[in-house]
Each structure stands twice: as structure tokens, then as C-alpha cells.
Amino acid sequence: MNNQNAIELRDIKKTYKNGALEVPVLHGINASVAHGEYVAIMGPSGSGKSTLMNLIGCLDRATSGTYILDGVDVSSLNDNELAEIRLKKLGFVFQGFNLLARTDAIKNVALPLFYAGIPQRKRNDAALAVLEQVGLADRAKHKPNELSGGQQQRVAIARALINDPAVLLADEPTGNLDTKTSDDILALFNKLYENGRTIIMVTHDEEVARHAKRIIRLRDGLIVSDGPSGA
Amino acid sequence: MMYFDEALRVLLANKLRSLLTITGLIIGVGAVIAIQVLGASMAGAVNGALGALADNSFVIFPNSRQRDASKASIRLSDLAAIQQSVPGILSARPLGISSQLVRAGHVLARFSVSPEGAPPFSNLPIVYGRNLNADDVAGATNVCVLSNDAYLKLFPGGGDPTGQSLYAGSHRYVVIGVLAAPKRGFLNLQFSGAITIPWTTFVHDYVVGQNIFGAGFLVADASRIPQTEIAVQNKLRDLHGGKDLQYQTADKAKFTQGVGGIFNALTLIVGLIGAVSLLVAGIGIMNIMLVSVAERTREIGVRKAIGARGGQILWQFFIEALLLCSTGCAIGLAIGLGLGAFINDVFIIKLTGTVVPIPWLQATGIAIAFAVVVTLAFGTYPAYRASSLDPIEALRYE
Ligand SMILES: Nc1ncnc2c1ncn2[C@@H]1O[C@H](COP(=O)(O)OP(=O)(O)O)[C@@H](O)[C@H]1O
Ligand SMILES: [Mg+2]
Numbered sequence: 001m002n003n004q005n006a007i008e009l010r011d012i013k014k015t016y017k018n019g020a021l022e023v024p025v026l027h028g029i030n031a032s033v034a035h036g037e038y039v040a041i042m043g044p045s046g047s048g049k050s051t052l053m054n055l056i057g058c059l060d061r062a063t064s065g066t067y068i069l070d071g072v073d074v075s076s077l078n079d080n081e082l083a084e085i086r087l088k089k090l091g092f093v094f095q096g097f098n099l100l101a102r103t104d105a106i107k108n109v110a111l112p113l114f115y116a117g118i119p120q121r122k123r124n125d126a127a128l129a130v131l132e133q134v135g136l137a138d139r140a141k142h143k144p145n146e147l148s149g150g151q152q153q154r155v156a157i158a159r160a161l162i163n164d165p166a167v168l169l170a171d172e173p174t175g176n177l178d179t180k181t182s183d184d185i186l187a188l189f190n191k192l193y194e195n196g197r198t199i200i201m202v203t204h205d206e207e208v209a210r211h212a213k214r215i216i217r218l219r220d221g222l223i224v225s226d227g228p229s230g231a
Numbered sequence: 232m233m234y235f236d237e238a239l240r241v242l243l244a245n246k247l248r249s250l251l252t253i254t255g256l257i258i259g260v261g262a263v264i265a266i267q268v269l270g271a272s273m274a275g276a277v278n279g280a281l282g283a284l285a286d287n288s289f290v291i292f293p294n295s296r297q298r299d300a301s302k303a304s305i306r307l308s309d310l311a312a313i314q315q316s317v318p319g320i321l322s323a324r325p326l327g328i329s330s331q332l333v334r335a336g337h338v339l340a341r342f343s344v345s346p347e348g349a350p351p352f353s354n355l356p357i358v359y360g361r362n363l364n365a366d367d368v369a370g371a372t373n374v375c376v377l378s379n380d381a382y383l384k385l386f387p388g389g390g391d392p393t394g395q396s397l398y399a400g401s402h403r404y405v406v407i408g409v410l411a412a413p414k415r416g417f418l419n420l421q422f423s424g425a426i427t428i429p430w431t432t433f434v435h436d437y438v439v440g441q442n443i444f445g446a447g448f449l450v451a452d453a454s455r456i457p458q459t460e461i462a463v464q465n466k467l468r469d470l471h472g473g474k475d476l477q478y479q480t481a482d483k484a485k486f487t488q489g490v491g492g493i494f495n496a497l498t499l500i501v502g503l504i505g506a507v508s509l510l511v512a513g514i515g516i517m518n519i520m521l522v523s524v525a526e527r528t529r530e531i532g533v534r535k536a537i538g539a540r541g542g543q544i545l546w547q548f549f550i551e552a553l554l555l556c557s558t559g560c561a562i563g564l565a566i567g568l569g570l571g572a573f574i575n576d577v578f579i580i581k582l583t584g585t586v587v588p589i590p591w592l593q594a595t596g597i598a599i600a601f602a603v604v605v606t607l608a609f610g611t612y613p614a615y616r617a618s619s620l621d622p623i624e625a626l627r628y629e
Contacts, residue, residue, distance in 0.1 A: 059536060059622045080540050087538025094626070098533040102244055114233050115539045159537065 004071045006167050006198045007033040007056060012065035014051055014221075025051045027221040029065070033167070033200060038193040040209035040229065041202045043218030049202045050171065052218065056200060057090055057169050058082045070166040087116055091160030093170035097152040099144040099159075105131060106140040109158045116163065130158040134188060150181035157188060161197075168192065170201040174208055186211045238551040241523070242558075252519045253559030255512025260563025260601050261570065263505035264594045266498055268571025272579045272587040273494055284483050287453040288352045289460055290326060291467075292445035294477035303476040304442040305467065307434060312470055317462045319451045324348035324430040326445040329437040331399040333426065335385040335392075342381055344399050344437070346430030352447055353410065353427075360393035360408035363429050367407075371431035375404035379412035381425040397426075402436050404428060456482050509601065512559070513609035520552055520613035531617055532625025545618035552610025557602040564598035 014026040025048045033039055043049050054060040055067065058074055059082075067075050070089050077085065086092075099108045110127035118126070131137045134154040144152050153173060160168055170189075174182035190211060193199055203209050210229050217225040242249045293303035310323040325346055333342045347353070349365045358379070367374055375397070377385065386392045392406045404426070428436075434443075450459050460480040468476045524531070531544055572589050579587065 054623055057536070059626075080542075083535065083538055083540040086536065090538075092536045094533075094536075098529070098536075098626075100530060100533070102240060111534070112537045115534075115537070115543055120233070163538075 004035075005032040005068070006035045006037070006070055007031075007200070008066075008068040009056075010066040010068075012052075012055060012062045012067060014048075014055065014060075015063045025221050026055075026062075029221075029223060031216060031223060031226065033198065035166075035198055036193075036196050038189070038199045038211075038213045039201070040212035040215045041200065041218065042204065042206075042209050042215055045204070047218040048221045049218055051221075053169060053171050053200075053202050056167075057092060058085045087112060088163060089166045091163065091165035091168045093153070093156050093160050093168065093173045095172040095175040097144070097149070097156045097176070099152055099155055101144055104141050104143050105136060105147070105155045105158075108144070108155055109162055111159060112163050126162060127158070130162050131155070133161070134158045148181070149177050150184055153177065153181075153185055154188065157185075157192075161192070166198060168197055168199045170199065172203055173201060174203070174205070182208065234547050234550040235554070237547060238554045241551060242554060248519065249555060249558075252515055253512070253555055253562070255508050255515055256556060256559030256601075256605065257563040257566065259505045259508035259512055260560045260598055261566040262501055262508070263601075264564055264567025264597060265570040265574070266501040266505075267594055267597060268568060268589055269574060269579075270494060270498060271590045271593075272571075272575040273490070274587075285350075285352050285354050285449065286483055287321075287450050287456070288447060289450070289456050289480055289482035290445055290447045291460070291463055291478050291480045292326075294479055297475075297477050299473055299476060302471055302473055303467075303478070305444075305446050306441045306470075307438070307443055308441065309467060309470055310446055313446075313448075313463055313466050317459060317466055319455055319459055320463075321449040321451055322348050322350070323446060323448050324352075325434060325438070325443040326447050327433060327438065327443060329433075331426075333381075333385065333397055333399045335395065335397040338385050338387065340384050342384075342399070342425040344375075344426045344428060344433070346433035347376065347427035348430055348447070348449070350449065351427075352449065355410040355413055358409050358411050359391045360406070362408055363427070367429040368431050371429055371435055373402065373404050373428075373432060374407045375399075375426050375428045376408040376410060377406060378410050378425045378427075382409045399426065404432075453484070456484060509605060513605045516552065516555060516605065517609040517613060519555075520548065520610060521616065523551070524548065524613050524617040527617075528620060528625045528628040531620050532622050532628065535620070535622035536626060541618040544620075545614045548614035548617045549606070549610055552614065553602070553606045556606045556610065560598040560602040560605075563601075564594060567598075568594055 009029050009031045012026055012029040013024070016023040016025060029052060041049050041052065051060075055062050058069070058077075062075065065075070066073060069085065072085070072089075074082065074085055100111070106124060106127045109130055110123040113123040113126060128137060128140060131140055134157055136151060136154050136158065139147060139151060139155075144155070147155065173189075174185055177185060186208065189199055189201070193213070199212070201208075201212060209215050212229050215225070215227065215229045216223055291305070293300065293305060297303060307325065310325065314320050314323045328343050328345045330341060331344050333340055347363055349363045349368050351362050360376075363374070363376060366372070377392070382392060385397060386395075392409065395406050396403050397406060448459070448463065450456060460482070464478045464480070467478055468474055534544060568589065568591070575587065575589065
């Protein structure tokens, strides 16, 4: 498995259909991401970053093309199979944290394990271990409204990591955070990268993108450049 | 159980809303169960109150409001004639009652004296001595059987009174038996007086002339009482030579049916009210569930993004609806049972002396059935809506 790429996109096209209206967005994306890479996807607004991220995240299906995630062709899977892939192989970090309100950190982190059918004791132990990794073990019983933005995002990262995903996906993970906190989160990503985690991050901020090791630039649904960030 | 924990948390986070949502359910289930409890105790009470009357007996009276009232009057001689010509009649006796000043030892009190046959119409058990027998009736002996009330008043010292004499007016009777206390109450029809004597003795001592107040019959087959009643009415019209003469009959089955009929109508009305309130309650629950799904669209998106399957989302909302409905039904059950038990205690038991067990099991079964049916009928669609949300759309929802 490790000699394969984490992600392989071959001539991926996406056309949104709203009734009779067809909106072509992605016009043939070819890219691959090796295990252990740290990639930033950049591009102007409307260039198709989120559309691509949704495809990589198995939340949506391409109109045509082949997508191989961690050795599995996910191009033609049904809804339940895609859910399974999201559960087992992917971890999501969102701009708005998206933690469950009124639910403490440890339960939030353990949620994917619940959907995987892991018993409660094991869930809690695992969640506590990941919270430890992101430096929040002492906040396990805190609810989201009792945590700062940066802490909430770290809980969200812990949740994304708990299933030991093949790829960690982050859509504007620092978009809601101040510079200092953003740096903390990016330092955490760097630590995860150094520990071998594969990370793909969408951002419009050059400063943020420079933390990644490789930058893919999109424009009008096509990759216009793909290369090392110089970091 | 995590689905359950989460559902509980969601419902407790909106306590007032949850409570208002299930109010209709509480009222509906409470009403249905209260009526259920009352139905059981009413039926038991009617049976208990009439229990002292033999199942295979009926009585007949001339209708007092008729033109030929005197012509319709039942005569002593009718009894033998009826017994001879109407099939299935085991025994016949006159009905009557005579109020007398009764003395036993130093005790003096007013009691009603009434006729009884053998076998007796009353099936109250004997506590001392024996009942009247065929020899007492045939010989018109001066013996009597005391009701429990009369015994307690006339023999305050207690003990077995059989063999002792008492005086009713100028007549002396030897006590041969004491009856057990009847279940008392507003439904308890007093077909016999405090002191019963052989009907032949009663006729001799108290009936002047040939006319009697009414007649009572024991039949071989209780299920043929309606036909026998008609046959007796016809025979009386025959004997008295008047096609239009009117007679009224009464028996245990007829009375039970009358009360049962009133009760069935009540059950139907309350059942309808319950059904309507459950429908309204169900729609309210569906509405709130849909609101809940809409409010948590983003949460549903997140859950799906991290790998929840549609079925797991469906289950979560379904459990939430089930918890809401079961809470409503449980409170309704408690209120219904409480109300039913209270009415049962204050009215039925106090007035009739009949203790009917509360149908806990049946009531609980009804409440569970309601919870399941309402959840299935009104919780399924919102849960389905939640499960079929598109994760991308849901995540974008503000
Ligand atoms: N569900 C949709 N239906 C139709 N058009 C869409 C839909 N989602 C996105 N688009 C269009 O696709 C293009 C790319 O959008 P998006 O992937 O969100 O870009 P980015 O994230 O780079 O800003 C935009 O022109 C947008 O209007
Ligand atoms: Mg976007």
C-alpha cells in the first residue's frame, strides 16, 4: 500500500447540473499525491478548489475520470461505500471547526469511532490519546463553547485523526483564526507532517500555503502550476 | 447507548419545547388509559353489586301505569299456573316486603321482612346455620334467615343465633341461618329484605287477599331467560284476559347489559377524543422533528462528512422521536393510571365495596403500543429527511 500514491486523480471532470443548466467547473484534473506529502491547493475564488476538495473528500462524485484513494478506485462507489471510505480513510478539518455543540471534546473526538461501531471504553481511550497529541488532554471534558477558537480547531483536528486516516483534508483551517493561533495550528500540521501524515489543505492565503511543501494552483477548473512551495 | 444519550441531550437542551410537543400525547394516552381502568372497575363493580342475585332468576311486576292496573295485578294462583304451563321454570314465588318492628331479647328495631323460596334467589353465602329449604316452604314453617345487618343489630353479643326466636309484630320466627354481608353500593339491588321467611309463611302472615306485588322465578337455563320472560308475560295476559296488559321484567343480564351499554358509549366517545388528540399530537411531534432536522442540517452534514451512513443518521432521529413519544406515553400512562385508580378508589370501591384490580399490564401495553405507532407514523419521515440530506448541501447550510 505504501508504494502506491495516497491520491491519484486522472482526468477528473465535474459538471454541475441544475435542471437543464449545465455548469462545467473542473475540466480535467490530473494530479497525484504521495503518502506523507503536505500539499496546499490555491486559486482565486470560483476556480474550483472546494469542488475538487469535495471530490477528494468523497463527499461528491466526479462527472468523469478516475479517482484512486489509497489504492481503492472510489469513482463508482455508492453512498454507503463512500461513507465507509470517509470514515476509514479520510479526516476532515473545516474552516468553522464544526464541532457538535453541548458535546464535550472527548465525545466530539470519539464520534467517528462511534460510527465505526467501536465500543465506548475503547472510543474514550483512543480519543484521549489523540487529544494528548494535539495538546488538549486537560480539556477533554470541556464543551466547544468553553474552548477558544484555536482549541476548538485542535479538537477538530484530533477528531479528523482518530481513525488514522490515509489523508487529512483541511478546507481553510485557519480562516477563522487570528495570526498567532493560525501559527499554532500550522505548527501542529507541520508536526503531523513530520510524523508522516499526508495532508491536503485548501487556502487562499499565500502565507498559509507556504507552510505546505507543495502548492497546486487552480484557475478556471484547471491546474496551472504544481510544484514545491520553497518552504 | 450513544444514540440514546444524544437524543436525551437534544431533548433536554430544549426542555420546554419537548414538553409542549408531548402534551397532546400525554392527554391522549392519559384519557385512553383512564377510561380503560374505569372500564375494568365498572364492569367488576356491576358484577359485584349484582353478585348476590342468582344468575338464573328473574322478576316480573305489573306496569303500574296502565288503564287496567287492577286487572293486571298478579295473583297468588298465577304462580302455580305459570309454573305448570311455561317450560323451564324451576320455582316461582311472590315478591313482597313488609316493614315490622322486630324484637330479639331486649333489642327492638324496625326491619323489612320479605319472602324467599328454596332454592333461594339470593346466592349470598351462609355464615351461621342454613338456608331455607323445600320443607320450610312446603310447611310454611315459622323460621327466618337473617341478613348480616339484621344479625349484627339484633344480636349485638355475636355468636351463633340459630335456634333463638325473634318477634316481628305478632309473629314469632326461629332463626335458622345468617347470611354473609353483601357487597354494598348504589348498584346493589335489594331483592330481599333484612329478614327472609319462607314465602308460604309470608303469604300466610302478611298477604291480604290474592293480589301480590310481583313474582320471582328461577329457571333451569339462564341463557333462556329472555324467552321465558316473554312466555310468562303472555301467560299472565292469558290468565287475566287482556291482550294489552303490560308487565315489566328484570334480570341480572339485562341490568348488566344496560350499564355496559352506557359504558360502551362512553368508551367510544373517549376513544375518539383520544384518537383525535393522538393524531394532533403526532402531527405536532412530526413538526418539531422537522424543525429539529432543519436546525441541525449543518450538524448532519458534519456527521456525514466524518463517515456516518444515512442509516445511522436515520436511526439517531428515529431514536429521538421514540424517546419523545415514549416519554409522552409514559407520563400519559402515569396520569391515566393515577386518575383511573383515584376514581376507582373514591367512587367504585367506596360505593360498591368491590375491589377490582387495576389493569396495569394492559394499560402499559396500550401506552407502549401508542408510543411505537406514533413514532413510526410521525417520526419516520423527519428521520428519513435527515438521512437523505446531501452532505455538501448540509455543510454549506447556515
Ligand atoms: N452546486 C453547484 N451547482 C452549480 N454550480 C456550482 C455548485 N457549486 C459550485 N458551483 C460553481 O462552481 C464554480 C467553482 O466553485 P468552488 O468549487 O466553490 O470554487 P472555489 O472554492 O475555488 O471558490 C463556481 O463558479 C461555482 O459557482
Ligand atoms: Mg471554496
